[in-house]
Amino acid sequence: MILLDRVTKTYGKARNIALDRITLHVEPSEFVIVVGQSGAGKTTLLRLLTREERPSSGKIIVGGIDYDKLKDHNIPLLRRKIGVVFQDFKLLPNRNVFENIAFALEIVGVSSKEIKHTVPKVLEIVNLKGKEKRMPIELSGGERQRVAIARAIVRQPRILIADEPTGNLDPKHAWDVIKVLEKINRYGTTVLLTTHNQEIVNKLKRRVVTISNGKIIGDRANAGYKEENGS
Amino acid sequence: MLVSLNRHLLTGLRIIHSGIVNFLRNFSLAIAAIAVMVITLTIVLFSIITNAAFGNTIAQITSQVDVSVYLKDSDTTAQTNTLLSQLKSLSNVKSVQYLDKALVLKQYEAQNASNQQLLNAISQTSNPLPATILIKPYDLNKISDIKTFLSKPNIANLQSNLPSYSGEREVAINRITHATNILREIGVVAVIAFTIVCALIIFNTIQMTIFNRRDEIQIMRLLGASKTFIRGPFIVESIIYGIVAAVLSVAIINAAFAAASNALQASSLGLLDIGYANSYFDNYFLKLLSIQLLIGVLIGVSSSYIATRRYLKFKVR
Numbered sequence: 446m447i448l449l450d451r452v453t454k455t456y457g458k459a460r461n462i463a464l465d466r467i468t469l470h471v472e473p474s475e476f477v478i479v480v481g482q483s484g485a486g487k488t489t490l491l492r493l494l495t496r497e498e499r500p501s502s503g504k505i506i507v508g509g510i511d512y513d514k515l516k517d518h519n520i521p522l523l524r525r526k527i528g529v530v531f532q533d534f535k536l537l538p539n540r541n542v543f544e545n546i547a548f549a550l551e552i553v554g555v556s557s558k559e560i561k562h563t564v565p566k567v568l569e570i571v572n573l574k575g576k577e578k579r580m581p582i583e584l585s586g587g588e589r590q591r592v593a594i595a596r597a598i599v600r601q602p603r604i605l606i607a608d609e610p611t612g613n614l615d616p617k618h619a620w621d622v623i624k625v626l627e628k629i630n631r632y633g634t635t636v637l638l639t640t641h642n643q644e645i646v647n648k649l650k651r652r653v654v655t656i657s658n659g660k661i662i663g664d665r666a667n668a669g670y671k672e673e674n675g676s
Numbered sequence: 677m678l679v680s681l682n683r684h685l686l687t688g689l690r691i692i693h694s695g696i697v698n699f700l701r702n703f704s705l706a707i708a709a710i711a712v713m714v715i716t717l718t719i720v721l722f723s724i725i726t727n728a729a730f731g732n733t734i735a736q737i738t739s740q741v742d743v744s745v746y747l748k749d750s751d752t753t754a755q756t757n758t759l760l761s762q763l764k765s766l767s768n769v770k771s772v773q774y775l776d777k778a779l780v781l782k783q784y785e786a787q788n789a790s791n792q793q794l795l796n797a798i799s800q801t802s803n804p805l806p807a808t809i810l811i812k813p814y815d816l817n818k819i820s821d822i823k824t825f826l827s828k829p830n831i832a833n834l835q836s837n838l839p840s841y842s843g844e845r846e847v848a849i850n851r852i853t854h855a856t857n858i859l860r861e862i863g864v865v866a867v868i869a870f871t872i873v874c875a876l877i878i879f880n881t882i883q884m885t886i887f888n889r890r891d892e893i894q895i896m897r898l899l900g901a902s903k904t905f906i907r908g909p910f911i912v913e914s915i916i917y918g919i920v921a922a923v924l925s926v927a928i929i930n931a932a933f934a935a936a937s938n939a940l941q942a943s944s945l946g947l948l949d950i951g952y953a954n955s956y957f958d959n960y961f962l963k964l965l966s967i968q969l970l971i972g973v974l975i976g977v978s979s980s981y982i983a984t985r986r987y988l989k990f991k992v993r
Binding site for chain 1: 687690697698895902903
């Protein structure tokens with residue numbers, strides 16, 4: 446589903462290395478946690494996948510799309526196939542909860558009738574029923590993040606990328622968000638989650654890919670972070 | 677085919693809908709843009725109307741200018757008729773009026789009704805005044821055509837005196853022509869200059885409005901929205917600005933002229949004929965409104981199109 450082959454990303458003239466020959470293969474319906482400290486390269490990795498950035502070298506294929514052959518004007522089409530959840534939510538401030546989620550469907554030309562049918566179902570999955578009319582500013586951090594998740598999954602993408610979705614949340618809300626991600630994964634969506642929250646890693650018992658200084662230094666199935674470090 | 681057409685229609689309707697919703701929700705930001713547009717469009721409309729009023733003043737002055745050709749008493753009717761039709765065939769001649777001796781005398785008497793002695797003296801003689809042809813030109817600048825024609829030997833032969841424009845009136849005619857040309861040019865340059873300045877100011881204002889919402893554009897891009905889908909609502913919003921501003925500017929000018937003619941109780945301010953400006957505004961109301969709408973919408977669309985462009989480049993580093 447996701448294939449990175451010796452992907453390197455450097456920045457600026459000094460060629461500071463953000464990612465160094467990363468090779469990663471994620472199967473369909475897999476739940477992969479990418480861990481690493483701030484600045485390790487997690488976010489760069491995700492930005493490459495959403496084509497906000499281009500690798501300096503190496504090959505990326507996601508959901509059958511070869512990024513080398515992807516023209517700039519087709520980037521919107523790629524982004525419609527991937528659901529993305531951002532650490533800072535990125536909700537549209539002038540739209541209410543319903544409209545924020547509906548926006549993802551409007552982009553791809555879904556009929557209004559279908560939108561009215563689909564959005565409440567997604568709101569139910571993320572436990573936000575009854576808050577359709579709230580504006581983002583009226584919601585708690587956890588609620589906002591769940592709106593962002595609802596928006597990411599409403600198009601039923603085969604891949605969901607979540608960049609530190611729990612980074613700004615307290616433990617209770619963080620766990621709510623993780624449970625939603627697990628639920629979506631059970632429906633068959635491939636989930637790529639970055640986090641540096643050890644507790645979540647330990648509880649989830651999923652495949653963990655560890656990145657440090659732009660390199661993959663560990664890749665273990667059903668692993669906990671502590672086990673990964675041998676402690 | 678039908679499905680894709682429906683989808684385009686749906687997308688179009690959604691763009692218009694979110695444009696309107698954005699306009700209502702961002703009303704405080706919109707006020708600044710609309711205010712600038714109203715001021716500038718009002719200036720443009722005022723320039724258009726004053727230009728028309730000046731044009732009217734010029735036309736009135738021009739219509740009072742004519743060339744008088746004095747005929748000899750010996751000219752036959754046939755000769756006179758030939759001259760009349762020759763004059764009519766000149767391209768710069770607007771109208772030709774023949775006044776026979778009796779009519780000229782009557783006009784002369786009417787003009788000097790207060791001078792009884794003069795009237796008495798005239799009545800003692802047989803009518804000394806010549807039959808006269810009055811020529812009105814279309815364009816004062818090209819009056820030399822008529823002059824050349826009248827000074828041809830065979831035509832000059834028919835005249836008892838030199839045509840009257842060659843006297844002191846020629847200087848007046850030349851002065852008026854010169855002045856009106858300058859006024860017209862100033863008017864046109866002013867309208868163009870104001871429109872350009874307006875466009876720049878409005879462009880800046882709309883660009884600031886969009887700059888304030890660049891995060892929103894970024895989010896939409898990350899969600900995979902197409903350029904049209906992101907830009908469309910901004911353009912619709914600016915079209916609304918343009919419409920609102922155009923209507924307001926027309927309303928302001930309307931109120932201003934009504935107030936001016938009431939308060940000043942005068943039909944003109946120097947060369948600016950307020951009475952004419954008022955009637956011009958009434959007569960061409962729809963045309964002026966459409967011009968304002970067109971300018972407002974055009975500036976709105978172009979500036980929002982350009983302003984969104986820099987945030988919409990799908991340039992990947």
